[in-house]
Amino acid sequence: MARHGAARNTAARRTAPVETNSLFEEFYQKQQVVGEDSWDEFMTVLQKPMPVVVRLNRTKPHWQELQVSFAMDVRWSELPWFPGAWRCDAKDYDDSLRSQCSALNKSYALRFQEAASLVPPLLLEVKSTDLLLDLCAAPGSKTLECIELMREESDSLEGVVIANDADAERCFELLPLITRKARHPGCAVVLGNGAKYPAQFWGPGDQLLQPGLVRG
Numbered sequence: 001m002a003r004h005g006a007a008r009n010t011a012a013r014r015t016a017p018v019e020t021n022s023l024f025e026e027f028y029q030k031q032q033v034v035g036e037d038s039w040d041e042f043m044t045v046l047q048k049p050m051p052v053v054v055r056l057n058r059t060k061p062h063w064q065e066l067q068v069s070f071a072m073d074v075r076w077s078e079l080p081w082f083p084g085a086w087r088c089d090a091k092d093y094d095d096s097l098r099s100q101c102s103a104l105n106k107s108y109a110l111r112f113q114e115a116a117s118l119v120p121p122l123l124l125e126v127k128s129t130d131l132l133l134d135l136c137a138a139p140g141s142k143t144l145e146c147i148e149l150m151r152e153e154s155d156s157l158e159g160v161v162i163a164n165d166a167d168a169e170r171c172f173e174l175l176p177l178i179t180r181k182a183r184h185p186g187c188a189v190v191l192g193n194g195a196k197y198p199a200q201f202w203g204p205g206d207q208l209l210q211p212g213l214v215r216g
């Protein structure tokens with residue numbers, strides 16, 4: 001990845017004021033999930049900018065060439081538990097890198113996705129013949145990850161993915177992702193309230209995984 005015009009905006013981000021929010025702090029103090037002696041450390045971690053994580057689309061032809069260019073750029077480090085997912089510190093993510101990654105995202109060569117969000121489809125051990133329901137799918141990162149994992153496992157295209165969301169606008173944004181980008185024929189986008197999804201639709205042995213992935 002090229003390193004042009006890096007310094008200016010990176011420096012501005014480094015000197016950005018620390019964000020605080022008293023309501024946020026009050027909410028978390030009431031949850032009592034962090035002991036008083038760890039509170040300052042907890043807040044320090046939360047106030048650090050999150051790293052940028054991208055997941056390369058390993059179903060794209062020649063994706064390995066992109067993999068090599070990430071490997072050669074010292075600003076990126078690969079997540080050890082997800083081949084093709086790369087992490088960059090916020091301080092190194094300058095405007096030039098941002099526009100390169102945005103272009104790659106538009107062409108569906110990669111997707112921005114937080115590291116934690118990569119985990120559920122991995123735990124699901126998606127197979128190419130599965131029936132998958134993503135109940136809260138928009139903006140579609142895990143849905144796309146599942147489709148890609150299915151495709152990696154086999155070319156069979158037997159699997160079915162149903163991407164549901166209760167928000168009409170967000171649901172509508174799933175359509176081009178799934179139809180134009182992922183191009184998996186066994187896909188449906190559904191507008192519906194996941195809490196009321198018809199239970200009788202699913203047979204014995206189906207599994208439900210946070211935040212709403214069903215595997216049959």
Ligand SMILES: C[S@@+](CC[C@H](N)C(=O)[O-])C[C@H]1O[C@@H](n2cnc3c(N)ncnc32)[C@H](O)[C@@H]1O
Nearest residue numbers: 136137138139140141142165166167193194195
């Ligand atoms: C954090 S996003 C989900 C991220 C998504 N799984 C991904 O990996 O890109 C939460 C989504 O849940 C949807 N949602 C919230 N309540 C819902 C419900 N009862 N039924 C269906 N979708 C719901 C919201 O509209 C929103 O798009």
